[in-house]
Amino acid sequence: MKSLPYKSTVFVLLISCLLAQESFAYVSKETSGDEIMEEVQKRHQQFPYIYEEQSMVMEDRHGKRDTRKAKRYSRVEKDGSVDFLLLFEYPREVKGVALLANRDVDGNTKKYIYLPAFGEQLIESAGEGSNDNFLGTDFSVENLTGEVLSDHYYERRDDGEMEGIKYFILDVYRADDEFEKKQILRKHFVQQDNLYITLTYHYDKRGRISRTQTHHNLKAVDGDMWRANMILMEDKKLQHQSLIKITRRVFSHDYVPAEVFTAQWLYEHYPYEEPVEEPTMDEVDFEMFEDMIEEARE
Amino acid sequence: MIVQACMLGYKRRVPVAAFLLMVTLLAVIGMLRLQVDTGIDSLIPADDPARVIYQKVMGEFGTDNKTIIYIKDENLWTPEKLLHLEQLHLAIEKTQGVSRVDGIFSLHTIHGVDGKIVSRPVLRSAPKTVEEALSAKESALANPLYLGNFFSEDGNVTAMIVSIVDADDRNNFSREIYQALEDHINVHLSEFEYITQVGPPRINAELKQSLYEDFMLLGPLSAVILVLSILIFMRSWLSAIVPLVTSIITIIWTFGFLGWVGIPLNILSAMIPSLIIVIGSTEDTHLMAAFLRGLDENKDQADARKHAVKYMAKHIGLPLVLTVLTTALGFASNLFSNIGLIQHFSIAATFAMLANGFITVLVLPLMLSIFASDKNTSLVKDKETNSVPNRLMRIFRYSQDHFPLSTLMMTAALCLFFVFQASKLYVTNDPLSYFQSDRPLIQDVKRIHEDLAGVKIFFISLESKHAKAFQEPKNIKKLSDIQDFLDSQGVYDRSISLADHLKFINREFRNSGIEDSIPETRKLIAQYLMFFHRSDLDSYVSHDYSRANIVVRHNITDSHSLNKYIRELEDVMKEIAGSHMTSHIVSENLMVNHAAESLMVAQVKALVILLTLIFLIMSAMFTSFKGGLIALVPAIIPITLMFGIMGYLDIPLNPGTAMVAVIAIGIAIDGTIHLLARYNELCRYTSDYIEAVNTAVREEATPLIVSSIALALGFGVLIFSNFTIVAQFGALAAATMLFSIFANLLITPIIMSRIRLVGLYQILAMSVDRDVLDGSPLLQNMTDYQRRKAILISELNEFKKGDLLVEQGSIGRDMYLILSGKAEVVRKDDGESRSLAILMPGQVFGEIGYIRETERTADVVAIDDVSVLRFDYERMQDDLKFFPNIVAKLNFNICYILGQRLADMVASSKNK
Known part of the structure; x- marks a missing residue:
């Protein structure tokens, strides 16, 4: 396992979060919030190449569910730049829809969206904030791509305990904006025993909890490193929730080749289809199909 | 009694x-x-079949119990004003009974600019600078989904749409909600040129x-x-x-x-x-x-x-x-x-x-x-x-x-x-029309209508048997065609459907300023729809996309006109929807109108x-x-x-x-x-x-x-x-x-x-001495009602002096009661006439023929001008069959008369 340059360590994937062992030895009462997060980073020892297969289940206020399946690719280069691709596979109508994100060595992030049905072009996505829903989920793009430590300021609060588990509690503020700094963005609950963030409150601009993110089904994936196989984001206000379940995870360069993060690769594997006249479901003669099936059976 | x-x-x-x-x-x-109970519900027929459909549509697409908070200010898009607006929004969101607040701080917009797609709230929070505020204004007014619904053309007016949970109003729920909203509004009353609320809670409370x-x-x-x-x-x-x-x-x-x-x-x-x-x-x-x-x-x-x-x-x-x-x-x-x-x-x-x-x-x-x-x-x-x-x-x-x-x-x-x-009469049943036109509520409704779409809402609901039907361009076009017809009717203020959302996002993605058009393929629609949060579409399409809803806002107060327009719309809607889809037009307001x-x-x-x-x-x-x-x-x-x-x-x-x-x-x-x-x-x-x-x-x-x-x-x-x-x-x-x-x-x-209104009884009462009737043996021991009933079945006949009332030897079943004048009973035997009796008013003759069909035993001749009541046997039997007591009394009296006559005859023969 390689040690990553500093630049890359600041890119933390929330869904992979952080873990550590014997964390108490490195954290004292005087340790600041920023230092705890750095410790979390160190413990994390992030893999540079991650491939995941995910199921996303979205449940609305009536309890009705939508399921999507997606592949997630992330790759941290030696120079510190990071590529991220979230590629939808199911339902079939959205197969090939992709979010492509790139953070360059200077920390500038660009996000593009690819809609195969729209045409072979990447559309730059701008204006997504930390609280904006991404593609109908309760996650924002930032939630999916990761929280950059250097962009934030972490203020440690009094430690807490819930259900017998002790937590470091950190308030997250934006680092580069004095005014915004006073505006809480998130509150992380870091498990003291493994330095894994298992609970995060997301706040709206009015300082109210807008969403709650919890991590479940923690697994030690490699030594000290842990991963959550289920991440739940709940929007209390809209009574809506999204669950990401990781069904497969591979830490391998082979699974995350660099060309995956290119438009060409997307166009090639998920090409644009010319519009054709399609009958509506109402217009389809299902009886004819049934007859044909019957005939085939005979 | x-x-x-x-x-x-x-x-x-x-x-x-x-x-x-x-x-x-x-x-x-x-x-x-x-x-x-001043609830609107009492205006709707309990057996209205539209109720079930209405409740289903409400359950699917959300309540139509929405209050509009109208805010007008020339300097609305300044940090100071928007800060007050944000405070108001926040306060209202916390109000008990409020299920949702849609307004400037909750609206999302998608904007295509310079090849980029910007998806963001109109305003996340109150801006710090005028530039930021003006940018938000530009973004808000550029969104056709919001224009007229949330913002006036000039941007000086904005609306906050507050959805209220459905609750029984018997515990003053409406009044409490109205008052709570009013309290929040009053805090910011001096901050805006004009701010008011209109919606079912206010109408109900007022x-x-x-x-x-x-x-x-x-x-x-x-x-x-x-x-x-x-x-x-x-x-x-x-x-x-x-x-x-x-x-x-x-x-x-x-x-x-x-x-x-x-x-x-x-x-x-x-x-x-x-x-x-x-x-x-x-x-x-x-x-x-x-x-x-x-x-x-x-x-x-x-x-x-x-x-x-x-x-x-x-x-x-x-x-x-x-x-x-x-x-x-x-x-x-x-x-x-x-x-x-x-x-x-x-x-x-x-x-x-x-x-x-x-x-x-x-x-x-x-x-x-x-x-x-x-x-x-x-x-x-x-x-x-x-x-x-x-x-x-x-x-x-x-x-x-x-x-x-x-x-x-x-x-x-x-x-x-x-x-x-x-x-020329027409019908109206609009609750707002119950108020006098100079009432502030009605003035506020007018004011809102001047700047925004009307406060009245109805839904056009289309339903397919198939899931994802409303991800198909042809079906989206049906929504659009219905909306085109709504526009052609020229009486509604605003309609919004899934078609508008898709046209809008298509336009922003194309970023070409072309005419709004429906995305061409099912896949593109599905992919565009990923850019909307489910809650943004709650009011317009069901979860499985088998049902779609067009929300129509208007300000028509005349039920007659509205019903006429709705009937026209129904015809066109059914034609557009086609035989594979069911379609309904529903709202509480419409049921009240129906x-x-x-x-x-x-x-x-x-x-x-x-x-x-x-x-x-x-x-x-x-x-x-x-x-x-x-x-x-x-x-x-x-x-x-x-x-x-x-x-x-x-x-x-x-x-x-x-x-x-x-x-x-x-x-x-x-x-x-x-x-x-x-x-x-x-x-x-x-x-x-x-x-x-x-x-x-x-x-x-x-x-x-x-x-x-x-x-x-x-x-x-x-x-x-x-x-x-x-x-x-x-x-x-x-x-x-x-x-x-x-x-x-x-x-x-x-x-x-x-017109001679009075009946026979009245005529008799006018012309005949009451003693005649009282003294008549035929009407003895009968109540006024029984007499009246019996007399009404008889006929009044007038005879001149010398007229023959009954002819000996003839066969007849009529019985007569003399009212005035006198008559003589004359019997002819072997060519000799013999006077048997002189009959006075009140006396009866012809009773034998009445009882049994037989030949008349004597002539009866008028010796004055005579008025008689003639009782026809057949008619008496028919008309009095439901009055057995009267028949019994009459029969008893006739028996009495016959008995009396027999006794007289016996006495007379003894004397001889």
């Missing part, structure tokens, strides 16, 4: 008072359970408030009007106090009854106290007038007061029962309305009218026994020749005497004209039923269908004029005005009953029935005019109601009462004098 009931309060004061007190106490306890205000105003005002009018016309304090007491007891009983049976008060209930005071007082007035007349007639007798009460009971008892019955029928004719508002009012008013009659019968004699004097202290006398009633009657008499036909023709022409005007149509049908039915009942009752009273028809004249003329005036003055039929006809008829017929009852009575004592008409009119004119004017004034009080429908009801009912004077005293007498 009626007389005995009327005397109960006079003779048994303590038990009657105790009974009244006990029931009143019970009623007071019941009043504590009273509830008020309906309730107005109802309370009406209760406080209308009842007391009616009481004052009543006391004043009675004092002016009758000049008797007791006459003024008595109806006040009976009315107050009736009001307590009525509201107590409503409390016990769980019927809530509604906006129409506001007029119940006034109705009780006004309508109830007319009976008290008639009774008091009869009592005073009784005092005059019995002034020389000891205990004149008791005699006067008896006189009152005897003369007014039956008309009192009939008038209470017809008035109650007028209200009861709405009992079966499927609109809760009207049905509840109808139950309350019917009970009130019946209770008032009952209370009057008990209380009035009781009060007279305590407070009345033995002398008529009333200053008013019919002899006052310059009184309003007398002057009016002089004009009427002149018209009746000099131009009766012209008067009838002119009335017919007038009625025809008003029938034509009535054809109820207007059923309101019209229900009122026509109620009117027909009431007129039929009145016809039957009056026909029975006069034992003549002509009597029933004539009684309808003073009922039909006023309502024809009333409907005509409504058409002419563009007053719509609504839950208030629709009831005027039946209620007014029920009341107006009271005067007719008194008039015809008096005429009926007079006919028994005079042979000149035209004089009877004149006398009846002369005697009844004053009380009829006085009570009609008092009723008109009483109804007129309702003009001061906060509710337009109540005010219109009052004005129209008042006008109808005045029209009824004209119909009762001008037209009805002309018709009465031209």
Whole structure:
């Protein structure tokens, strides 16, 4: 396992979060919030190449569910730049829809969206904030791509305990904006025993909890490193929730080749289809199909 | 029995008072359970099939109980103003009962610029700089989904749409929500040029408030009007106090009854106290007038007061029962309305009218026994020749005497004209139209409509059998086509559907400024839809995309027009939707509007039923269908004029005005009953029935005019109601009462004098000495009713002196009763004639033929001019088959006559 340059360590994937062992030895009462997060980073020892297969289940206020399946690719280069691709596979109508994100060595992030049905072009996505829903989920793009430590300021609060588990509690503020700094963005609950963030409150601009993110089904994936196989984001206000379940995870360069993060690769594997006249479901003669099936059976 | 009931309060004061007190106490306890319901739900027929669809659509696409917070300010898009707006938004979100707030701080927009797609809230929070605020403004106004719904064209107005949870309003839920919103608004009132809220909670709360205000105003005002009018016309304090007491007891009983049976008060209930005071007082007035007349007639007798009460009971008892019955029928004719508002009012008013009659019968004699004097202290006398009633009657008499036909023709022409005007009538049932137009709520509605789409909402729902149907371009186009038709109708303010969302996002992605177009493929639609959060689409498409919803906002207040547009829309919608899809147009507002149509049908039915009942009752009273028809004249003329005036003055039929006809008829017929009852009575004592008409009119004119004017004034009080429908009801009912004077005293007498209204019994009563009938052996031991019934089946025959009434040897089954003149019974044997008997008035002949078909045994010859009643055997058998008691009495009397004749013959043969 390689040690990553500093630049890359600041890119933390929330869904992979952080873990550590014997964390108490490195954290004292005087340790600041920023230092705890750095410790979390160190413990994390992030893999540079991650491939995941995910199921996303979205449940609305009536309890009705939508399921999507997606592949997630992330790759941290030696120079510190990071590529991220979230590629939808199911339902079939959205197969090939992709979010492509790139953070360059200077920390500038660009996000593009690819809609195969729209045409072979990447559309730059701008204006997504930390609280904006991404593609109908309760996650924002930032939630999916990761929280950059250097962009934030972490203020440690009094430690807490819930259900017998002790937590470091950190308030997250934006680092580069004095005014915004006073505006809480998130509150992380870091498990003291493994330095894994298992609970995060997301706040709206009015300082109210807008969403709650919890991590479940923690697994030690490699030594000290842990991963959550289920991440739940709940929007209390809209009574809506999204669950990401990781069904497969591979830490391998082979699974995350660099060309995956290119438009060409997307166009090639998920090409644009010319519009054709399609009958509506109402217009389809299902009886004819049934007859044909019957005939085939005979 | 009626007389005995009327005397109960006079003779048994303590038990009657105790009974009244006990029931009143019970009623007071019941009043504590009273509830008020001003909810829109009571305007919708309970059996409306649209309810189920409506509830399904609401469950799927969210409530239509939405309040619009309207905020206007020229400097709206500045950090300071937006900060206040944000605080308001935040505060309202926290309000209990608020399920969702859509506004500037919750709206998301997608914007395509320079090849980029920007997806972000219009404003996450109040901006810090003017530039930021202006950028948000630009972004907000560029979104066609929000323009007109949330922002005015110039951006100076924004709306916050507050969704309210569905809850039972009986616990003042609406008022609490309204007040909570109002409290939040008041905090920021000075910060904006104008800020207000409009929505069901405010409408409901204001309906309730107005109802309370009406209760406080209308009842007391009616009481004052009543006391004043009675004092002016009758000049008797007791006459003024008595109806006040009976009315107050009736009001307590009525509201107590409503409390016990769980019927809530509604906006129409506001007029119940006034109705009780006004309508109830007319009976008290008639009774008091009869009592005073009784005092005059019995002034020389000891205990004149008791005699006067008896006189009152005897003369007014039956008309009192009939008038209470017809008035109650007028209200009861709405009992079966499927609109809760009207049905509840109808139950309350019917009970009130019946209770008032009952209370009057008990209380009035009781009060007279305590407070009345033995002398008529009333200053008013019919002899006052310059009184309003007398002057009016002089004009009427002149018209009746000099131009009766012209008067009838002119009335017919007038009625025809008003029938034509009535054809312009239309129906409306919009709750907002219940308020006066100068009310702030209505002004606010207008204000909102000037800057944004109207506050009224309906949904067009399309449903396919297949999931994801509304991800198909062809089906999205159906939504778009329906919206195009909505636009072509040109009466709605705004419609939004999934098609608008998709066209919008397509435009922003294309970023080419091209015409809005629907995405071409199913996949592109599905992929675009990923950019919307599910909650953004909740109102427009079902979770599985099998059902879609077009939200339409408008400001149409005229139910008739709206229903017409909706019918047009339904036709087109079904055609566009095609046979594979079901489609519905729903909203609470529309169901209320549909109820207007059923309101019209229900009122026509109620009117027909009431007129039929009145016809039957009056026909029975006069034992003549002509009597029933004539009684309808003073009922039909006023309502024809009333409907005509409504058409002419563009007053719509609504839950208030629709009831005027039946209620007014029920009341107006009271005067007719008194008039015809008096005429009926007079006919028994005079042979000149035209004089009877004149006398009846002369005697009844004053009380009829006085009570009609008092009723008109009483109804007129309702003009001061906060509710337009109540005010219109009052004005129209008042006008109808005045029209009824004209119909009762001008037209009805002309018709009465031209059509022989009276039946055979009356003619006999006029021309035959009553002793003849009393002394006739054929009618012995029969009650008046039985005699009357038997006589009505006979025929009156006139014979000249010398005429042969019955011929010996002929076969006939008729029996005759001599009314006047004499006849001789002559038997011819072997060519010799022998006089057997001279028959006098009251005597009977032909009874043997009547009993058994046989040859006549003698001639009967008139020796004077003779009037006889001829009883036909066949007809008697047929017509009296349902009256076995009468047949038995008649047969017994015939047996008696035959027995007597046999005894005479035996005695005669012995003598020989």
